[in-house]
Amino acid sequence: MLRRGLHRVSGLAWGPPSRLASTSAGREVRLWFRPALIGGGVAAVAGTVLWNWRRQLRAVESVSVAHAEGKEIDVVETEEEGEGEVKKKKKKGPGFRDRRVIEYENRIRAYSTPDKIFRYFATLKVYDEEGHHEIYMTPEDFVRSITPGDKQPEGLGLDQFRHVHIKLHDHHSLRMGLHTKAIRADVETKFGDDGNIFNKLGENGLINFTDYIFLLTVLATPRRNFEIAFRMYDLDGNGHLSYDEFEKVQSVVFHQTSTGMRHRDRSTTGNVMAKAGVGSALARYFFGEEMDQTLTVDKFLSFQSQLQHEILRIEFERYDPDDGKISVRDFCDVMLTYAGLSDNRKKKMMARVKKYFKEKEDEEIPGVTFEDYKNFFQVLKNINDVDTALTFYHVAGASIDPATLKHVALTVAGVELNDHVVEIVFKLFDENDDGELSNKEFVSIMKQRMMRGLEKPKDTGFTRLLSAMLKCTKETKLI
Numbered sequence: 001m002l003r004r005g006l007h008r009v010s011g012l013a014w015g016p017p018s019r020l021a022s023t024s025a026g027r028e029v030r031l032w033f034r035p036a037l038i039g040g041g042v043a044a045v046a047g048t049v050l051w052n053w054r055r056q057l058r059a060v061e062s063v064s065v066a067h068a069e070g071k072e073i074d075v076v077e078t079e080e081e082g083e084g085e086v087k088k089k090k091k092k093g094p095g096f097r098d099r100r101v102i103e104y105e106n107r108i109r110a111y112s113t114p115d116k117i118f119r120y121f122a123t124l125k126v127y128d129e130e131g132h133h134e135i136y137m138t139p140e141d142f143v144r145s146i147t148p149g150d151k152q153p154e155g156l157g158l159d160q161f162r163h164v165h166i167k168l169h170d171h172h173s174l175r176m177g178l179h180t181k182a183i184r185a186d187v188e189t190k191f192g193d194d195g196n197i198f199n200k201l202g203e204n205g206l207i208n209f210t211d212y213i214f215l216l217t218v219l220a221t222p223r224r225n226f227e228i229a230f231r232m233y234d235l236d237g238n239g240h241l242s243y244d245e246f247e248k249v250q251s252v253v254f255h256q257t258s259t260g261m262r263h264r265d266r267s268t269t270g271n272v273m274a275k276a277g278v279g280s281a282l283a284r285y286f287f288g289e290e291m292d293q294t295l296t297v298d299k300f301l302s303f304q305s306q307l308q309h310e311i312l313r314i315e316f317e318r319y320d321p322d323d324g325k326i327s328v329r330d331f332c333d334v335m336l337t338y339a340g341l342s343d344n345r346k347k348k349m350m351a352r353v354k355k356y357f358k359e360k361e362d363e364e365i366p367g368v369t370f371e372d373y374k375n376f377f378q379v380l381k382n383i384n385d386v387d388t389a390l391t392f393y394h395v396a397g398a399s400i401d402p403a404t405l406k407h408v409a410l411t412v413a414g415v416e417l418n419d420h421v422v423e424i425v426f427k428l429f430d431e432n433d434d435g436e437l438s439n440k441e442f443v444s445i446m447k448q449r450m451m452r453g454l455e456k457p458k459d460t461g462f463t464r465l466l467s468a469m470l471k472c473t474k475e476t477k478l479i
Contacts, residue, residue: 240294325367
């Protein structure tokens with residue numbers, strides 16, 4: 001019907017001149033047909049959009065039904081007659097629904113308050129016998145909460161948790177300190193041995209809201225800033241801080257981070273920071289059972305390094321390493337995770353690396369071991385010094401080739417990068433394929449990677465828009 005209507009309208013609009021005479025009546029007819037033609041075009045576009053939307057909706061529903069029924073849709077197996085061979089297609093990327101969910105979760109990471117982020121990505125709600133409860137993250141939840149593109153498991157989301165009921169064998173409530181031994185049989189954890197830094201949070205390494213805020217602060221604050229803060233509040237100059245002195249350091253550093261600027265205690269949800277900004281388990285680790293010990297800057301910086309190491313290990317394991325190695329593509333994905341680049345830009349950079357290694361058919365493509373991974377991030381921990389060194393080379397007119405980058409890494413960070421790691425880095429950031437590193441973009445992206453995007457301003461840009469409009473209004477002269 002829509003097509004017939006459009007045909008009639010177009011036939012009248014473009015018919016013989018005799019039907020549209022240049023009389024006053026003819027002008028009225030033309031004036032009537034113009035909006036009709038425009039309206040018909042709008043209806044056609046709307047119909048096309050609606051049809052596409054319904055097609056996408058049917059696709060999403062089919063995926064959801066298949067997922068609910070436990071069907072595997074990523075890998076298809078077919079058995080050929082007479083041969084019995086099983087062929088497997090490559091695993092597909094996220095579907096339409098998953099992409100929309102990932103985009104939504106990335107916006108939560110970027111713009112929501114710490115309270116909402118914690119409630120969205122935490123997966124455990126633990127109850128005691130009296131009905132008191134507290135929400136906890138596992139270390140994997142914590143890493144997921146700061147990693148863009150890492151989708152929350154199905155069935156878990158904002159205020160949706162796994163419920164665990166425990167029996168306390170002492171007289172403490174959950175608020176005063178969870179008896180984590182009681183959870184060990186109920187919660188399956190995958191985060192390592194007793195030497196794991198997360199176990200300093202408690203026997204199972206579970207993270208409550210206060211610990212979550214503290215860990216974000218530790219990750220978002222450069223090592224040098226903590227050293228300065230420690231010296232500022234070390235009033236007697238002995239290199240040790242008491243519990244009260246550390247409370248002041250924590251408060252100052254916390255409010256300098258983007259997380260601290262956004263945080264507001266939410267008594268309605270129970271997400272209220274402890275007075276010192278550090279959980280009871282960590283407080284005992286730093287200051288002893290009776291809180292009568294002192295904390296040195298070396299012990300605290302060692303804790304920061306161990307935390308970064310454990311998060312690197314969890315990130316590495318997320319890529320399911322084969323024989324202890326992750327693929328070149330996975331390593332590139334790690335480097336670009338917090339870059340803030342468009343999807344098209346990332347695809348071009350990845351395609352450049354893929355093409356380079358594809359042309360080397362006679363050579364085996366090396367993977368990246370955890371040792372390689374750790375050494376590269378040791379360089380990133382000193383990225384400001386690396387930036388200075390590379391700038392000196394650039395100003396002196398020297399090209400930044402692979403040998404130069406390896407020399408800078410050894411001089412500044414004290415680690416020797418493997419040749420294939422340097423090769424991957426150069427191909428990823430060598431925009432014009434001249435064999436030289438585009439160091440400005442490399443350093444900029446690596447700074448974001450090291451800080452995990454935690455130092456970025458967490459607003460949607462509306463405030464900056466209003467500021468720009470006000471500035472333009474003041475500078476514009478009315479005629």
